Amino acid sequence: MTRIFAIVVVSGLLWTASLPAVTPVDRPDWCEPPHAVADEGARESVSEAQIRAGAYSAPSDEPVRFSDGVRLKQFDQLLETESLSFDPDSRLVDIPVWLRYTDSLIQIEAARAYYDATDGTGRFDEVIYRLVGHDGSGHADSVAMVEPGQARLERFAFTTCDPDQPDWQLRAARVELALAEGVGTARHARLEFRGVPMMYLPYMSFPLNDERKSGFLYPRIGFSGGDGLDLSVPWYWNIAPNQDATLTPRWIQRRGVMLDSEYRFLTASQRGQADLEILPDDRRAGLTRYFGQFDYRARLAPGWNARADLRRASDDDYFIDLGNDLVESSVQFLRSSVALSGRGSGWRLDLGADDFQLLDDSVAAERAPYRRLPRIQFQAGRPMAHGLEWLVDSELVHFDRDVGVTGTRLDVRPVLRYRWLTPGSFVQPELALRTTHYRLDGDHRRNPDRTLPIASLDAGLFFERPAGSDRIQTLEPRLYYLYVPYRDQADLPDFDTRELTFGFSQLFHHNRFTGADRQGDANQLALALSSRLIEASDGRSLLEGHVGQIVHFSDRRVQLPGREKEQGSRSSTLAETVWRPAEALAVSAGLQWDSLNNETEVARVGLTYRGQDARQAALGYRMRRDQVDQADVRFRYPVNERLKLIGRLLYSFEDNEPLEILGGVEYESCCWALRLTARDYVRDRDGDRRTSVFMELELRGLASLGRAPYELFRDHP
Template identity: 60%
Template structure:
C-alpha cells in the first residue's frame, strides 16, 4: 500500500485548499464525497495486509495473480480491482484494469496501474479523485512516481463544482511534486471561471503541506469616487520557520503607488509584528505619507513580561484620506506605550510609559493628553484570617506636556473587605483610606494632598421559583451603600480624570470619576432589582431585567472644571432588559430616565433575528442627551437559494444626516460566490462623504479574489 500513500500525497495540490472547506450546500448541489475506507482493523492486525479474491493462481517462483472481486486492506486503506498481478522475481505489481482506492484523505479511481516495489516507483493512468467530506474533485491523465518523495502529474485539474457543471477549474499541463521539500511546481497553470480565464502563468510553485511558502497571494481591488481604482497585490515571504513577511504593492488611481509591509516573528520568549504603509508621493495631498505600527511582547521570566506598542502617522488626515471606515477616520489620537509587568499569587506590578500623537485638529495644545513618563502601579489582593481580605490599589506617575501644569502624583488606596457569601444572600462591607499627593510645576500650590476614608456595604438576596414549562424565575434585590466625606479638591490638578459615563454598573462603584485626581463625596444608597427567566435544563437565559437608582442623602459637592455642586435627592433611574423569545431572536434595551428633570438621558434598543434559511436582521438605536441620536439597520435577505441581498443604513437624527449606506448583491452557488457592494459613508467631522465599490469572487475550496469592506454580521463572511 506504500505507492497508494504516495499517490495520496501527490494529489495534495488539491487537498491542501479543499480540506478546510466547510460549506452549507444549496439544495441542488451534490453532497460531499463520502468516506469509503473500511472499518478500522484491530490493533493486533496493524501493519498486516489482507487480500481477498474470488480466484487465486501462482506460478512457481514467478507470478501471483488475484482475480474477480479483489480487495486489499491495510491500515484503514482499501484497494479494489478485478485483477492484480504480482511478479515475485522483479517485485512488480500490475493492475491492468480499473482500480479503486479509498483512504482517509483521498478517494482515487484509475484506469490502470503498475508499481515497482523494489525501485519504489510506479505509474497510474487515467486518474480521478475526490476528497472525503468535501466537494473537491479532479483528475489527471497520469501520475508517475519516480521515488517515494517525487511524482509527476500530467494534465491535472481541480474544482469543487459538480462534475456536470464545473463553473471554475484549476488546471495545469504538468505538476511536479517534491514531497520531501513540500513544494509543487506547475507548468502552464490556469484558472478559469465560466470559461473565462482569470489567471495564467507558465510556471508557479505552491506548498503541498502545512509548511509556509514564499509566493504571491490573491489580489484585492475596489473603487471609490474620491480615489478611483484601488488595486493591491500581496507577496508572501517565508523568511524562516519563526518569521515571515508580507509585502503589498498597492496602486490608488488618483493618489499613486503605495507599499505595505507586515513582518512577524516568534520565538519561545518573544513575538512581534511590524506594519508599515508608505505612500511616497500622494498626488492629491502633494506630499509623502506613511503609517507605522510595531507590537512587541517578551516573556522575561515565569511571572515577568515586557511589551511595546508603537504607532505613528505622517499627518492628522492620514486615516481620513486612507482609512477604511468611519471608525478609522474618527481616531482622535495614536497611543504609543511600553511596559514591564510582573505578577504573583496575590500581587501585580506594572511599569509603563506612553505618549500620544494627536490627530484631531480640534484638540488644542492645552487639551492634549498628558505623557506618562513613567507610570508604576502595584495592586494587592490577599486573603486574611476568617472572611477578611486586604486589597491595595497604588500608583506613582509623572505627567508631562508642552503646556499646562505638569508633575508627579502618588495615589494609595488600601482597603479591608469582609466577604460573607451564603446560599441565597451575600454581605460584603469594606473600609478603606485613599491618600493622594502631588509634586507640581506651574501650579499655584506645588504640593497639594488629599486623604479621605471610603466605606461601602454591598448586600443582596437571591430568590427563585419553579414555573411551568421547566423554567425558573429569579428575584435578586440588592442594596449598595457608599460613604465618602467631602474634601476640598479645587487645588488638585486634572491630569487624567473624567466623570464616568453613568450606567447600571456605575450604581455600584465607589467613585463617580475615573482617575485619582477627583474622588467624589458620597452619602448614598443604591437600590436595585434583577429578575431572570432561565431554562432549568441548561440554564439558558430567556429573559433578564434590571432596574436601579441611587438615593443621595447629601449634595454632590466635588465637581470638575469649577462646576457647581449638584443638588439632587436621587439619580436617574437606570433599567436594562434582554429578552430571547426564541433561540434565533434577541432583543435588548436600556433606559436612563431622570425623574427630577423629566428627561430621558440615555436610551438604547437592539433587535437581532436570524432565520433558518439565512435571513438576518439587526435593528439598533442609540440616544445620549445632547451627544448621540442614531439608528442603524442591517439585513441579509435571501431572494432564493442562490441570490442574497445585503444592506446597512446608519442615520443620525441629531445631524439630520445619513452617516452610512451600504448595499450589495451576493450570488451563492455550490462552488463559488460573487459579491457586488457599494458603500457611501461620512469620512470626517466636516461630514465629507466617500463612495466606494467592492467586488469579491470566492471560489469555494480555493480562495477569493477582490475585496469586501467589513464584516456585516459576526457569523457571516465579510461584506
C-alpha cells in the first residue's frame, strides 16, 4: 500500500514537470512544424525526451498546444493523451482530457491533469492505477501535489484483486504524503473484505520507502478450548536506525491481559535482543507469570568475541500453560550462559559460566544440572612435518549445586596424530594421554584423579566405478581400532557425564561418554561399509547405504553409577539408507539391531514427497525400545487450484493414543488466502490435552490477520 502512494505521485506528477520550457519565438527543435507532422507525426529529442503529435501550434502570447494522438516519452516513461498545452509565461502544463501514463513501475489513467512548474503544485483527477509486474491496483478521486514534497490523495482505494470485482479493498477518505520525510498519513482508513468492514482506523501513518516507521502492526487472533479467545495487537517502535522494539498487548480471555515486548539493537561490533513476556495476574493460575530472555553478541577485538544468553521463567508450568506446542511444554530446564572467546593461529580459548533453571518437577534435586561457574576451555594444535601434528584439548570448570557433591575439575588431553592421505585411501593413527584431576568440596575425598592413554587407528579406502552412462557407484570400507586401558573410576563424581546414544558417528569416537567424568575402557574394532550411487553430471546422490558394527575384544567395565559392566563380543548392527528415486521423493531408513538378543533396539523410516502442484506428504516412524514408539503423518493435498486440505497425526503406540491431531483447509484466490486449522494435542507429560482453533486471513500485498499454529513442513524441506 505505501509504495503505491509514493509511485503515483513521484512517477506521475514529478515527471510531467520535466516537460521542456518552449517559447513562441523559439520553436522546439525536438518537434517538426505542424505541416510536417500532420500526416505521419514527428519525433526528435533533446535530453532523451521525445514527443509525437498529429497537430502542433505555438501562436504568440498563447500556450503551446499539442493534439491528436500526443505521445510524450522520456526513458521508460510514456504519457499519452489527445490534448496537452504548456504556457511559458505561467509555466502551467495542462491536460484537460483523458490521459494515460506508464513506466516500468506503474500505469495511471486520469480524466485530467495539470502541473504548475512555478510553485511545484499539480493534480490528477479521477485516477485509476495499476502496478506493473504486481497485482496492486486501485483508484483515487484526485492526486494532488499541494506543495513541493507534499501530496494529497482524496478517496483513495487499493487492492491486489481484480479491480472490477475486488474481494478486498483498503480505503481512506484522505491520504497525505510527506515525500521528503518518507511518511504518509491516512484519515478514516478502513479494510473491507467481501464488502464487509473488518477494520477501521480514524488515523494511521505509514512509511513511503523501505525505512522503518513506528506504528501498529496487524492483529493476531487465536482460540483454544482452555484459554478461550487469544488476541494480540503488536505496536512497532522505530527507536533509531540501529534500534527498534515491538510491544504487543495480548488478551487471553480466561487468563487476563499480557504484555509481550521485544527490543533489538545493532552496532558495528555488537548486537542484542531482549524479550519479556509478563502476565501480571493470571486468573487461572492465581499468580504473576513472566518469561524473559536476553541474547547478546559482541566483537571486542580481532579474534575476540563475547556472548550472553540469559533466560528465566516465573514458574515451572509457564511453557505448559502458555507455550504453543508439545516441544515447548516439554522443556526440562532453561540454560543461561555468558562467555568470552578468543582465537588465533592454532589456538582457541573460551571463558564462560552457565546456570540452569529446573522446570520439570519430576527431576530430583540430586539429578538437576550443575552450575558451571566458571568454565575455561583451551584448544591448541600445530602441524609438524610430513603429516604429523599435535593438539591439546583442555578444560577447567567448577561445578556447583545446592544438593550433592561439588568441586573443581581439570581435564587435559594432549594428542599426537599422523595423517597419510592418497586419492583413494587414508590412514590416521593417533595417540593421546588423558589426565583428569578433581578438588572436591565438603567431606568428600579432596583430590581424586585419573590418567590413562588412548590409542586409535582410523583407515579407509575409496573405490568407484561407472554405473551406466552417467552414474558412478562408490564403495567405501572403513576400520577404526580403539584401545583404552581400564582405570577404576568409581570414586570420581558425575558432574556432567552421560552415555552417548549409540549411532553411526559413535563408531569412530574415542569415548562412549560425554563430559570428562568417565573415560570408557575399550579394546575394539569398528567396521563400516558405505556405498553411494551418484549422478556424474551434478554429484547428486541417488542412493546411499551405510552399515557398521563394533567388535569388542573385552568387556566394558567403566560405567556410570548404578550401571553394571557391559558384556558381549559385538555391538548392535547399525544400518542407514537414503533413496532419492526422483527429485520430489526421498525415502530414508535406519536400524539398530541387537543380534545377540535378536531384537530391534532402534528403528526409523521416513518418506517425504513434494510435488510441483503443491502436493506434500511426510510419513515417519521411529521406535526406541521401551522408550518411544511413534508414527507421524503429515500432508497437504490440493482438491483443486484454490482449495487445499492439510493434516497431521502424531500417534504414540507406547501410550496407545494420539499426541497430536491437526486438520484444516486452505483456500487461496488470486489476491487472498484463508487458513482454518483445528488442533488437539498433549500439552504436558501428565497427558493433559489442549484443543485450539486458528484462523489466518492473508490479504496478498497487504498483510495477514490472525495466525497459524506452526509451519507444517518446516522440518521436511
